[in-house]
Amino acid sequence: xxxxxxxxxxxxxxxxxxxxxxxxxxxxxxxxxxxxxxxxxxxxxxxxxxxxxxxxxxxxxxxxxxxxxxxxxxxxxxxxxxxxxxxxxxxxxxxxxxxxxxxxxxxxxxxxxxxxxxxxxxxxxxxxxxxxxxxxxxxxxxxxxxxxxxxxxxxxxxxxxxxxxxxxxxxxxxxxxxxxxxxxxxxxxxxxxxxxxxxxxxxxxxxxxxxxxxxxxxxxxxxxxxxxxxxxxxxxxxxxxxxxxxxxxxxxxxxxxxxxxxxxxxxxxxxxxxxxxxxxxxxxxxxxxxxxxxxxxxxx
Amino acid sequence: xxxxxxxxxxxxxxxxxxxxxxxxxxxxxxxxxxxxxxxxxxxxxxxxxxxxxxxxxxxxxxxxxxxxxxxxxxxxxxxxxxxxxxxxxxxxxxxxxxxxxxxxxxxxxxxxxxxxxxxxxxxxxxxxxxxxxxxxxxxxxxxxxxxxxxxxxxxxxxxxxxxxxxxxxxxxxxxxxxxxxxxxxxxxxxxx
Numbered sequence: 001x002x003x004x005x006x007x008x009x010x011x012x013x014x015x016x017x018x019x020x021x022x023x024x025x026x027x028x029x030x031x032x033x034x035x036x037x038x039x040x041x042x043x044x045x046x047x048x049x050x051x052x053x054x055x056x057x058x059x060x061x062x063x064x065x066x067x068x069x070x071x072x073x074x075x076x077x078x079x080x081x082x083x084x085x086x087x088x089x090x091x092x093x094x095x096x097x098x099x100x101x102x103x104x105x106x107x108x109x110x111x112x113x114x115x116x117x118x119x120x121x122x123x124x125x126x127x128x129x130x131x132x133x134x135x136x137x138x139x140x141x142x143x144x145x146x147x148x149x150x151x152x153x154x155x156x157x158x159x160x161x162x163x164x165x166x167x168x169x170x171x172x173x174x175x176x177x178x179x180x181x182x183x184x185x186x187x188x189x190x191x192x193x194x195x196x197x198x199x200x201x202x203x204x205x206x207x208x209x210x211x212x213x214x215x216x217x218x219x220x221x222x223x224x225x226x227x228x229x230x231x232x233x234x235x236x237x238x239x240x241x242x243x244x245x246x247x248x249x250x251x252x253x254x255x256x257x258x259x260x261x262x263x264x265x266x267x268x269x270x271x272x273x274x275x276x277x278x279x280x281x282x283x284x285x286x287x288x289x290x291x292x293x294x295x296x297x298x299x300x
Numbered sequence: 301x302x303x304x305x306x307x308x309x310x311x312x313x314x315x316x317x318x319x320x321x322x323x324x325x326x327x328x329x330x331x332x333x334x335x336x337x338x339x340x341x342x343x344x345x346x347x348x349x350x351x352x353x354x355x356x357x358x359x360x361x362x363x364x365x366x367x368x369x370x371x372x373x374x375x376x377x378x379x380x381x382x383x384x385x386x387x388x389x390x391x392x393x394x395x396x397x398x399x400x401x402x403x404x405x406x407x408x409x410x411x412x413x414x415x416x417x418x419x420x421x422x423x424x425x426x427x428x429x430x431x432x433x434x435x436x437x438x439x440x441x442x443x444x445x446x447x448x449x450x451x452x453x454x455x456x457x458x459x460x461x462x463x464x465x466x467x468x469x470x471x472x473x474x475x476x477x478x479x480x481x482x483x484x485x486x487x488x489x490x491x492x
Contacts, residue, residue, distance in 0.1 A: 103393045103460060104467040105422040133469060139391075169466035188466035189422060266474035268454075280469075 069181035069210055070228055072097070072174065073163035075129075077154035080137050080144060085129070085154045087176075094126045094202040095176040096195060097164075099156065101133045102143045104170040106189035111147050113192030117199060118151045124203050125178065131156040133170065158279055162229040174226075175199070177214075178207035184216040187224045191217075238272065239279045241292055250295050257291050350380045353457045353473040361480050364446040368479050372397055372436040372457060380468075381429035382459040384415030388427045393460035393470050397436050400454045404481075407441035421464050438477070446481050453477040 072095075075087040087095070098114060100107035114128045130153035132140045137155045144153055161167040164174065168187070175184040175198045184198050194217030205211040216223050233242040238258065243251055258272035265283035267274050271291075274284035351374060358369035374395075376382055383392045397410050413435060415428030440453060455475040461468045 101467070101469075103391050103470075105392075105420065105427075105462060106465050106467060109422045167469070169468060171466070188463075266476075268474070280471075 068226070069177070069183050069214070070226060072176045072180055072182050073228060073231070075131070075160055075163075077131070077156065077160070079152045079154045080141050081152075083152070085152050087129070090127060090129070090176075091180050092125065092178050092207050094121075094178055094199055095174075096126075096128045096199065097131065097174040097176055098128060099131050099133060099161065099164070099167045099170060099172040101170055102139045103134070107171040108147075110171050110173075110189045110192070111149065113195070115148060115150055117192070117196060121199060121203065126199060126203060127151055130154070131160060133161070133167065159234060162234045162279070163231065165227040165229050172224075175202060175216075177202045177205060177211055179205075179210060181210060182226050182228075183211065183214045185224045185226045186217075193217075238275050238288060240275060240285045241288055243292075245296060246292070250300070253300075254288075254292055254295055257295075258288055261287060261291070263287070350377045350461045350468065351375070351382060351457075351459055351471070351473060353475060355475050355477055357477065357479055360478070361482055362442060363482060363484050364442055365444045366442055368440040368442060368477070370438045370440075370477050372438060372475060374430065374434045374436065374457060374459075376431055376434075376461065378432075380461045380463050381418065381431045382461050384428035384430065385412035386415075386428070388415075388417075388425060389423075392427070393458075395430060395436075395457070395459045397438060397457050397475065398455055399438075399440075399475075399477075402451070402453045404443045404446045404451055405440045405453060406443050409439040409441075411437040411439075420462075422462075440477065442481065448481050448483050450478070450480050 072087060075085070075097075077085045079085040087097075096114060096117065098107075098110075100111065111130075114130075117126070118128045128151040130149065130151060132153060132155050134140050134155060140153060140155055143149075164172075171186075171189060173186045173190060173195065174182050175186075175195070177183050183202060186195070197217055198214075201214055202211065205214070230242050232244050233240055236243050238255065241254075243254075246254065255272060258275070259270050261271040263269050263271045263274035263281065263284045264287075265274065265278075265281050267278065267281070269277065271284045271287050274281050275288055278284070353372055353374045356371045356373055358371070362368045374382075382395050385394050385396060387394050395412070397412075399405070399408055399410075413430070415430055417426040418429050418431070419426055436457075453476075455477065456472040457475055458470065458472045460470040
């Protein structure tokens with residue numbers, strides 16, 4: 001392959017037909033570019049489809065089966081009826097933990113299916129638990145009555161969401177086994193048959209041993225990787241940062257630096273203040289993490 | 301990359317009586333660049349920020365007792381929607397521009413566009429929503445005796461976004477309306 005070969009106009013045509021040869025050559029070049037582009041588009045589309053429908057689901061299955069089932073973080077709230085709602089009390093039961101909100105359309109179509117499941121499987125050691133992300137319980141109580149909800153519902157708080165890895169889309173549903181481990185996570189309205197299949201698998205499992213043969217349902221791209229929050233970062237004085245690796249001096253340096261940097265989210269606050277008043281701000285979290293890494297690397 | 305190289309190398313051209321073409325570096329480079337640029341787009345995950353908003357001032361200069369006009373240009377990423385200011389169902393959270401009180405602003409008029417009726421998998425009824433780019437018009441009435449100077453009015457765009465199968469928690473984007481007030485009779489030219 002001679003990469004420096006000059007591009008001749010004739011492209012292998014005879015000397016007797018220079019005009020026709022030039023035209024053909026130009027056409028051929030255009031044709032090559034066009035076909036190359038079309039094939040590139042086909043290749044990229046093909047890779048995208050292979051990734052979306054084959055590689056990604058396989059990776060998710062791999063991630064969610066065979067020993068990658070983390071313990072469900074603790075939840076201790078008061079339900080909308082005023083009773084204590086503690087996830088630890090459900091150990092030994094299969095739990096569908098549903099994060100939802102009254103203003104969320106997709107949650108509204110999913111909840112009747114959960115009500116049916118509660119009816120059907122409660123006697124076998126199963127419960128749905130609803131954690132509403134509404135600001136106040138008034139609308140949740142109304143909704144509870146309207147939808148004839150038959151399982152405990154509490155209004156959540158940011159900390160609960162963060163412990164479960166951050167709730168970025170509603171509904172988000174976690175399937176928790178009798179052993180207290182999370183076996184599946186679905187983001188977005190999910191076909192009730194998928195959740196029911198997972199519930200049946202978990203009901204059949206041992207209450208003490210991890211269920212290695214669990215197969216999460218894979219429909220409509222709702223199955224998500226289970227990534228939980230780090231309690232040390234959640235309860236940190238700079239929310240989102242695990243400061244346990246820093247010395248006292250490094251902590252002070254970090255706070256000073258973040259106090260001097262302006263957050264780019266538009267809040268007009270320092271990065272430190274923004275972290276403290278808006279835990280969900282990703283701009284301040286990114287900068288704060290970068291600064292902490294710098295301090296850790298410098299070792300000063 | 302094998303299929304791309306093959307495409308540049310082995311293509312047969314009907315009716316041109318050509319020999320097998322040699323590797324064309326232009327074509328090769330083009331396709332390589334194209335694939336490299338396109339691949340990250342194809343694998344892009346859900347965007348972190350689905351709504352962006354910016355303030356466009358009709359004029360950067362105003363006089364006391366006049367009306368300052370601006371538009372909040374809202375961009376919703378494809379695949380997502382935000383609710384109409386007057387949502388179709390009472391449980392939906394409306395899109396709303398809110399301004400912080402400012403002693404130099406005695407009144408405000410905020411005009412929202414009409415939403416587009418759309419059908420979603422999670423609702424039997426058509427929902428009035430905003431998608432793509434929409435403009436919210438804002439008019440601020442200035443105080444009669446506003447002293448000359450530079451002013452900023454802060455505000456925020458509140459919204460709640462969903463796609464066809466999931467909703468994101470309510471969020472807001474900060475807004476800043478900046479303008480200069482000049483004396484009556486002074487030329488109303490924008491100065492940067």
